[in-house]
Amino acid sequence: MPMLEAKNATMQFGGLIAVNELNIEINEGEIVAIIGPNGAGKTTAFNMITGVYTPTIGSILFNGKCLNKMKPNKIAELGIARTFQNIRLFKNLTVLENVLIANHLRLKSGLFSSVLHLPNAQKEEKEMLEYSLSILECTGLLEHKDDIASSLPYGLQRRLEIARALATKPKLLLLDEPAAGMNPKESEDLTEFIRQIRNQFDLTILLIEHHMQLVMGISERIYVLEYGTTIAHGTPTEIQNNKAVIKAYLGEEE
Structure with a gap:
């Protein structure tokens, strides 16, 4: 099939x-x-x-x-994940923050757990950070993790958009x-x-x-x-x- x-x-x-x-x-x-x-x-x-x-x-x-x-x-x-012909990054956020946002698609803990910083939410947030950093390393963007997305050269912005899509697994x-x-x-x-x-x-x-x-x-x-x-x-x-x-x-x- x-x-x-x-x-x-x-x-x-x-x-x-x-x-x-x-x-x-x-x-x-x-x-x-x-x-x-x-x-x-x-x-x-x-x-x-x-x-x-x-x-x-x-x-x-x-x-x-x-x-x-x-x-x-x-x-x-x-x-199913996609990128766009016109780059659609969160241009005022850092490279890492752009990828972290995409990770929220897979979060299992609810708003209540997150607000109260319950153990399950803290565990997920730690895993989300580690996974985001691993995505940046695999895509050659780790050294730019704290850079503002709009400051990246055009080619790296394209790569970041792909990295963000990859973060949704x-x-x-x-x-x-x-x-x-x-x-x-x-x-x-x-x-x-x-x-x-x-x-x-x-x-x-x-x-x-x-x-x-x-x-x-x-x-x-x-x-x-x-x-x-x-x-x-x-x-x-x-x-x-x-x-x-x-x-x-x-x-x-x-």
Whole structure:
């Protein structure tokens, strides 16, 4: 059974069909990319998976469980985390505080225990701190733990957003244009970083990306969208040689 499955998932806004009958399967442990020109429906697909939108038609399944009409926080609790095309950090908080906040998703002690500093709450808070520090160490951010998030270089802010997502202990990580705005060296480092966290955290990764060198270098399979419709699916080599994909990106000579 696939970890993630979209079955004829369609998202319609009035008369506009943003995604049309999306059918994808993501297996455990894979790195899979969704690519396509601007306006192809890629982020809309992410929003359906994470509960921002409920498909107008069709369904999204995660480990066999239907996500339709489920709230984003409940989907996150199941084990799906995401990053955003536009970085959404708590910019005035420290690097460590950003990761600590994400840990609260897994807290079991209630407000009463926390306010009174009961032993179970204190134990959880200690474990949460230790886990957050271990995430920062694994992602190369430990030396920046006390830095304000907005003071980090752009590439490290991107890495922090991924670290914060990892703090929720996901099974499936969705990366929305993680290389956006990066220079070639940063993109190269990111490629290796994604491979590292996939192996280290036993992740399945689905990403949207325009940076073709990163996509072709890291993806095991690729789905290509155009105007909300899937026009191709295959390995990087198959996608590079697909005439419909070439036409979508480069146009067709008269």
